Amino acid sequence: MKILVCITHVPDTTSKIQFTDNNTKFDKSGVQFIIGPYDDYALARAVELKDALGASLTVLNVGEAETEPTLRKALAIGADDAIRVNAFPTDALFVAKQIAAIAKENNYDLILMGRESIDFNGGMVHGMVGELLGMPSISPVMKLDIDGDTVKMAREIEGGKEYLEAKLPLIAGCQEPIAEWKIPNMRGIMSARTKPLNVVDPKDGEVATDVTSFQLPPAKGSVKLVDKDNVEELVKLLKNEAKVL
Amino acid sequence: MSILVYIEHAEGSIKKTSLEAISYGKALADKTAAGDVVAVALGGISDEELAKAGTAGAAKVLHVADGKLDAGVIQAHAEAVAQVFKQVGANTLVLAKSSLGDAVAARLAVKLDAGLVSNVVDLPDTSGEYKVKRSIYTGKAFAETIVSKDKKILAIKKNAVDLITDGSPAAVEKADITIGEENFAAKITSTDKAEGEILLPEADIVVSGGRGMKGPENWGMIEGLAKELGAATGCSKPVSDIGWRPHHEHVGQTGVKVAPTLYVAVGISGAIQHLAGVNSSKYIVVINKDPEAPFFKAADYGIVGDAFEVLPKLTEAIKAIK
Numbered sequence: 245m246k247i248l249v250c251i252t253h254v255p256d257t258t259s260k261i262q263f264t265d266n267n268t269k270f271d272k273s274g275v276q277f278i279i280g281p282y283d284d285y286a287l288a289r290a291v292e293l294k295d296a297l298g299a300s301l302t303v304l305n306v307g308e309a310e311t312e313p314t315l316r317k318a319l320a321i322g323a324d325d326a327i328r329v330n331a332f333p334t335d336a337l338f339v340a341k342q343i344a345a346i347a348k349e350n351n352y353d354l355i356l357m358g359r360e361s362i363d364f365n366g367g368m369v370h371g372m373v374g375e376l377l378g379m380p381s382i383s384p385v386m387k388l389d390i391d392g393d394t395v396k397m398a399r400e401i402e403g404g405k406e407y408l409e410a411k412l413p414l415i416a417g418c419q420e421p422i423a424e425w426k427i428p429n430m431r432g433i434m435s436a437r438t439k440p441l442n443v444v445d446p447k448d449g450e451v452a453t454d455v456t457s458f459q460l461p462p463a464k465g466s467v468k469l470v471d472k473d474n475v476e477e478l479v480k481l482l483k484n485e486a487k488v489l
Numbered sequence: 490m491s492i493l494v495y496i497e498h499a500e501g502s503i504k505k506t507s508l509e510a511i512s513y514g515k516a517l518a519d520k521t522a523a524g525d526v527v528a529v530a531l532g533g534i535s536d537e538e539l540a541k542a543g544t545a546g547a548a549k550v551l552h553v554a555d556g557k558l559d560a561g562v563i564q565a566h567a568e569a570v571a572q573v574f575k576q577v578g579a580n581t582l583v584l585a586k587s588s589l590g591d592a593v594a595a596r597l598a599v600k601l602d603a604g605l606v607s608n609v610v611d612l613p614d615t616s617g618e619y620k621v622k623r624s625i626y627t628g629k630a631f632a633e634t635i636v637s638k639d640k641k642i643l644a645i646k647k648n649a650v651d652l653i654t655d656g657s658p659a660a661v662e663k664a665d666i667t668i669g670e671e672n673f674a675a676k677i678t679s680t681d682k683a684e685g686e687i688l689l690p691e692a693d694i695v696v697s698g699g700r701g702m703k704g705p706e707n708w709g710m711i712e713g714l715a716k717e718l719g720a721a722t723g724c725s726k727p728v729s730d731i732g733w734r735p736h737h738e739h740v741g742q743t744g745v746k747v748a749p750t751l752y753v754a755v756g757i758s759g760a761i762q763h764l765a766g767v768n769s770s771k772y773i774v775v776i777n778k779d780p781e782a783p784f785f786k787a788a789d790y791g792i793v794g795d796a797f798e799v800l801p802k803l804t805e806a807i808k809a810i811k
Contacts, residue, residue, distance in 0.1 A: 255626075257761065257762050257765070261626045261629040281742070282743065336595075336598075337599075340599075362627055364632070365607070365608055365626070365627060367591045368591065368595035368598065368605055368607060369595070371591075371594070371598075372595050372599050375596040375599035375600060381595070383591070383592050386736065400736070401737075402587060402588055402690055402691070403682050403689070404680065405682075407677065407681070410674055452598070452636065452637060452638045453635065453636055454634065454637060456620070456635055458630055459631040460630055460631075461629070461630070461631070464786075465789070467789065468789065468790050468791070469785075469791050469793065470790060472793060472794030475806050478790055478803065482751070482772070482774070483810060488694070488750050488772055489718075489751075
């Protein structure tokens with residue numbers, strides 16, 4: 245059994261989002277980069293499956309050299325080896341094609357990733373990879389168990405969940421509560437230093453979209469406070485000023 | 490050039506977010522002189538209900554009535570929509586962002602060799618290159634995005650355009666397509682869904698509770714206010730993590746992102762991860778006993794006070810104006 249987990253290298257969820265170069269580049273100053281939170285759930289579940297089933301676990305990122313500490317962290321959490329496709333990921337189709345090319349070479353049984361990255365929030369890479377490889381792609385998956393060659397999953401839908409079954413191989417976009425995030429221990433961190441991290445060149449340069457500029461939302465005005473003993477005033481404001489009632 | 494809109498339905502009705510997608514398609518068709526908007530619906534639903542797609546701006550609805558499509562099998566839906574897209578000679582597919590819509594759109598982008606943009610918040614600028622504004626960084630920024638493919642797929646965020654409600658009923662026709670068995674490789678064995686509730690991602694008003702509610706036994710107060718407002722109920726991440734409320738009610742960075750016209754937060758401090766899920770709301774009301782709660786900085790209106798005192802009074806005051 246071979247598992248591939250695809251991770252993104254994204255600003256920590258508490259980061260202040262700002263842009264530079266006339267709003268054409270993300271401002272990295274003072275920003276800490278992490279494994280995408282949804283990818284981190286996928287990785288945590290993959291480590292559990294690896295331990296339970298004796299699987300191999302490879303972690304993949306499409307990114308430039310700056311993402312290597314993030315890949316090392318995934319190795320410290322429990323992946324056996326890492327692959328970095330050396331390219332700046334600007335477009336979902338481009339990233340999906342890189343993942344599909346590597347998956348074709350290595351015949352993974354299970355490909356996991358987060359339901360979406362928290363920078364561009366597209367949530368489309370898993371579906372594109374599924375279509376490129378002709379495999380089922382299921383997302384957002386909140387529970388995933390393997391029984392022989394059958395994968396049993398719960399997928400979140402509006403107002404609840406649906407339960408699905410499919411045969412391996414397949415691709416899943418994951419979210420909580422599929423597993424608890426894992427914090428690397430000292431032994432993991434030490435062993436991660438010597439685990440293989442292979443850098444490969446991108447295979448196909450095709451893109452479908454290109455971002456030309458960024459904008460921040462308009463600043464919020466200050467809050468209007470209403471006395472707690474005069475809630476009727478709030479109702480009036482909502483009705484007459486905001487016109488939402 | 491013609492525009493196809495993929496619509497979803499639940500409990501016998503077209504989803505409100507799908508009606509918005511139709512209105513977006515109509516506005517886009519008017520802007521680009523693209524002619525009539527056609528909608529495609531999959532699985533069992535009445536012709537009478539489908540005709541209502543017309544009120545939102547569709548001229549015609551193509552219905553693939555195959556009962557196997559009732560369950561939202563992602564691959565099969567993508568295949569069905571791709572076939573209809575080709576049959577009608579469409580150039581642009583519009584759909585509402587949703588659990589199913591996102592998953593289907595991604596496969597369609599590859600099937601149709603189309604450029605997919607998600608979280609679209611406005612009509613495209615077609616004066617030069619085809620440019621679309623989308624929400625990124627979980628609502629904390631926007632990106633102007635050029636689509637270089639000839640065919641386009643736009644997954645729109647709630648409130649991207651105003652809903653049209655005065656159109657005439659649409660003509661409903663059966664679509665004649667065959668979906669290969671290989672598209673049903675994933676089987677849905679059961680669903681577990683709240684019936685009759687206002688669904689969080691579609692609600693115009695949302696009332697959410699946090700740890701300040703002290704326990705699940707006090708949620709009746711949140712539900713009471715929500716009922717008066719015709720709102721859906723949500724919660725913060727800690728509340729769903731400790732199991733007071735189900736995960737599908739968790740609003741925030743790693744939960745549901747909402748974009749209602751009014752968001753009411755009760756006993757939620759306003760961690761940046763929670764704000765990421767609500768920052769597209771038009772108006773935010775915060776009720777918290779801690780005047781230093783960071784949520785007040787993101788709010789339009791606020792009450793500093795104990796939720797247990799304020800909520801019953803507020804519910805009564807809203808009842809009084811009805």
